Amino acid sequence: MEKLKRITIWPACLVGIFIAGLSMAQPGETYMTVAQAQKKFGKTAFDAAKFKAGDRKTKGEMAADLVLKKTFVGKPLKSVTELLGSPDGYFENDAVPAYVISADVTRKDTWQIIFLPDKDWKKVDEVKIHKNCCN
Amino acid sequence: MLRPLATHSRPLKLTFCLTFILLSSQTVVADTCESWFLKSGVKVGTKDCEIDCALIPSDMGSFDCSAQCDELCKTYVNPDTIAEIAHYVEVRTLTPSEKSLIAKFPVDAVKAYLAKKSALESTRRIFGNNFRNDESDAYRHFMWSGLMREKIESDRALAFLNAHEAGTAEPAAESQMDQANNKKGIEAAQKLMDQGKFNQKNLEQEALNGLKNGDLKVLSPSGKVPEWKN
Numbered sequence: 436m437e438k439l440k441r442i443t444i445w446p447a448c449l450v451g452i453f454i455a456g457l458s459m460a461q462p463g464e465t466y467m468t469v470a471q472a473q474k475k476f477g478k479t480a481f482d483a484a485k486f487k488a489g490d491r492k493t494k495g496e497m498a499a500d501l502v503l504k505k506t507f508v509g510k511p512l513k514s515v516t517e518l519l520g521s522p523d524g525y526f527e528n529d530a531v532p533a534y535v536i537s538a539d540v541t542r543k544d545t546w547q548i549i550f551l552p553d554k555d556w557k558k559v560d561e562v563k564i565h566k567n568c569c570n
Numbered sequence: 571m572l573r574p575l576a577t578h579s580r581p582l583k584l585t586f587c588l589t590f591i592l593l594s595s596q597t598v599v600a601d602t603c604e605s606w607f608l609k610s611g612v613k614v615g616t617k618d619c620e621i622d623c624a625l626i627p628s629d630m631g632s633f634d635c636s637a638q639c640d641e642l643c644k645t646y647v648n649p650d651t652i653a654e655i656a657h658y659v660e661v662r663t664l665t666p667s668e669k670s671l672i673a674k675f676p677v678d679a680v681k682a683y684l685a686k687k688s689a690l691e692s693t694r695r696i697f698g699n700n701f702r703n704d705e706s707d708a709y710r711h712f713m714w715s716g717l718m719r720e721k722i723e724s725d726r727a728l729a730f731l732n733a734h735e736a737g738t739a740e741p742a743a744e745s746q747m748d749q750a751n752n753k754k755g756i757e758a759a760q761k762l763m764d765q766g767k768f769n770q771k772n773l774e775q776e777a778l779n780g781l782k783n784g785d786l787k788v789l790s791p792s793g794k795v796p797e798w799k800n
Contacts, residue, residue, distance in 0.1 A: 464660070512739060513739045516739075521703075522702055523701055523702050523703075524700075524701060524702060525700040525701055525702050525706075525707065525710075526660075526663065527660055527663035528663045528664075528665070528734060528738065529702060529707070529735075529738075529740055529744060529745075529748060530665075530735075530738030530739060530740035531663055533702070535699075535701070540698070540699055541698070543698065545698075545699050551660065551662045551663065552662055552663070552738075553662065554662065554666075555666070556665065556666070556737055556738050556739070560662055561662075567699050567700060567701075568694050568698055568699045568700065569694055569698075
């Protein structure tokens with residue numbers, strides 16, 4: 436009986452892992468975690484004035500800290516562009532503030548930091564690092 | 571090489587919302603007939619759809635479905651499409667006006683979404699990235715509106731495009747750029763349709779020609795218009 440249980444449990448586990456793997460591999464938008472952003476772009480502390488004046492590389496270096504500290508979450512959406520300047524990226528709607536943070540956009544690996552609005556488009560609901568191109 | 575851990579947005583709320591809207595809509599026929607129609611493999615949008623539909627074998631559970639072929643051919647949306655949309659759409663980026671239009675015209679909303687997805691993919695293929703206020707932005711709007719026009723009437727297409735701009739804090743100049751390029755896209759699609767030459771490739775070439783000729787509005791031009799590529 437024990438042997439039978441072992442025989443049936445292992446294939447069931449393997450099928451479960453396979454299905455979980457398939458669901459993870461579904462297509463969709465790609466995002467980067469804070470740890471990955473720190474490793475790829477750096478860990479410089481966020482400074483609004485430096486972000487606004489800086490190039491894409493400078494913005495990238497502050498991106499992880501900006502997400503980690505949730506500096507803009509709950510703040511008015513328009514405060515993003517007031518403090519960080521004109522966005523140059525795009526995510527779903529032109530009015531979603533998005534800033535490109537990859538220094539070399541000619542490579543097919545362009546990332547941007549996006550400020551998702553709440554349902555009324557009044558406040559920042561979440562800040563994420565999103566792959567602009569290409570999935 | 572850093573391998574990004576892909577995390578995917580799965581707005582369950584939207585899944586429920588779209589499913590509810592579609593199922594509660596008067597334009598969607600009974601589930602039994604939907605399944606009957608889906609299993610047959612008959613394609614919606616083809617000129618023979620209604621004839622092919624009428625010829626689908628039926629049984630006790632679907633004996634009266636052929637009477638609904640006109641509805642099924644007009645309004646049926648594949649559940650896989652809905653599932654795909656629910657998987658892709660970041661619901662927070664829909665404006666209140668867009669949500670209202672989705673509730674009123676769910677089938678056209680699906681078509682509008684699919685046109686947008688094609689426009690984004692086309693922009694990535696031609697320009698490499700989707701940026702803001704530059705040539706890629708103008709191209710994206712032209713393509714979205716043109717592809718949408720081919721699927722739905724001009725007024726409805728324009729309503730979806732305007733709803734996308736409404737209720738946000740986008741600067742007026744940027745919104746005007748988007749609307750000007752939307753209008754050009756609809757006009758170009760209409761012209762191609764009238765000539766019987768509408769396809770995505772021709773629309774893409776119209777967009778690139780429009781950029782080269784200065785017909786499309788670009789607030790922050792990079793000065794680079796790529797050549798068309800497959």
